[in-house]
Amino acid sequence: MIMTRVAFAVLASAALAIDAQPAAAEIYRPWCVQYGGSDGDNGTTCAFTSFEQCMMTARGGGGFCVQNPWYLAYGSGQKSPESTGRSNRTKRR
DSSP: OHHHHHHHHHHHHHHHHOOOOOOOOOOOSSSSEEETTTTTTOOOEEEESSEEEEEEHHHHEEEEEOHHIIIIITSSSOOOOHHOOOSSSOOOO
């Protein structure tokens, strides 16, 4: 009986301790550093707002900078041509 009460108290306090908040929106930055190592330690970090920031990190870690394709499609606040059904090509008349 006492074990049941203790278990219930622990469960109740754990439920109250959980801070349920809505998920934050994904933020896409325009520049990524891509790392490539001979030891198989490859990776990408897309956390840079400027090319200069990206290059400073890339130089220190043996990587190179590329534009973030997710930012190009979604991060600039403009929808990509594929998502709007439009393309940059002119239509034949």
